[in-house]
Amino acid sequence: MAKRIIKKKEIPEPVPSFQERFTKWVKKNLKAIGIVSGIILIITAIILIFLIHSKNLERRASYKLSIALNLYNQAVYSQDIKGEKKKLKEVLKDLEDIEKRYKRTDHGKKALLYIGHIYYHLKDYDNAIKFYRRFLKKTKKDDLLKIMALNGLGYANEEKADFKEAIKWYSKILNINNRFFQPYAHLNMARCFEKLKNIPEAIKNYREFLKENPDSERSLQVKYKVKVLEEMSVSKK
Known part of the structure; x- marks a missing residue:
């Protein structure tokens, strides 16, 4: 009687763990990951620099505007009518400079309103209207x-x-x-x-x-x- 041959079951290969698959993927795509990480770091750095720069601009604009508005109030409430016009024209130059240098800041936009006020006091109503309208277009808050x-x-x-x-x-x-x-x-x-x-x-x-x-x-x-x-x-x- 012939002997029956018993075959051993083939042992399946172990399934790689998630950690092993992830490590393999990282090694395979290491160059691409490095490039993407570098881009993210550069973008983050640019955003941070922009935010710091914007904050510094806003601070400088606020300081210069406060000085200009102090002079504006002195001129408006002055009893010297002739001197008032002269002072207002001087403040006007300061405000126009603030608006030009810091036009993207909130305080730079606010300068437009006071430029309108000065033109109104100087009886230049067309320019007053022009700057009031410019201010309204730029302010939302x-x-x-x-x-x-x-x-x-x-x-x-x-x-x-x-x-x-x-x-x-x-x-x-x-x-x-x-x-x-x-x-x-x-x-x-x-x-x-x-x-x-x-x-x-x-x-x-x-x-x-x-x-x-x-x-x-x-x-x-x-x-x-x-x-x-x-x-x-x-x-x-």
Whole structure:
């Protein structure tokens, strides 16, 4: 009787562990990993340098703007009218330099607003309007400064007797959530509507002012204004 041959089962090769596979992959792609790591380090370094540079620029712009605004306030509140113009022109040069050197910083952009203010004080209303509008295009954050620019645009257009344009800018203040300035936007709009002989809209906005700011020191004057305009409306009928 023939002997039955018993074969040994083939022993399977052990499956490589994750660590072994990872080590093998790293060795295989070592050059590519080095290149990518180098690129990441370079990009990180560039970003850090940019952030440090931006912070330093902002700090310098803030310092120079604070000096310029101190001189601006001295000029505006000076009792010497002739000297005021001279000082304002000097400050104007400083602000223009700040805006030019630091135009990408928040304080450099803020300089545009005060350049507009100076042109307004100098009665150069076209340039005032130009710089107020430039400021509004560049600023996105500070609602209070936006309101200052919108008011400046309203006042400058009033000085040019362009009351419709003034109303357009004053009305934009109503879209900003600020309970202090909104009533005065109505007051300014009412004044412009009155100049345009649009009595119903003038009365409406004067009333809005009284409704939103009843305790204002100007409330008595505005109430009298409403009374006079209402009497005018009745007499015309």
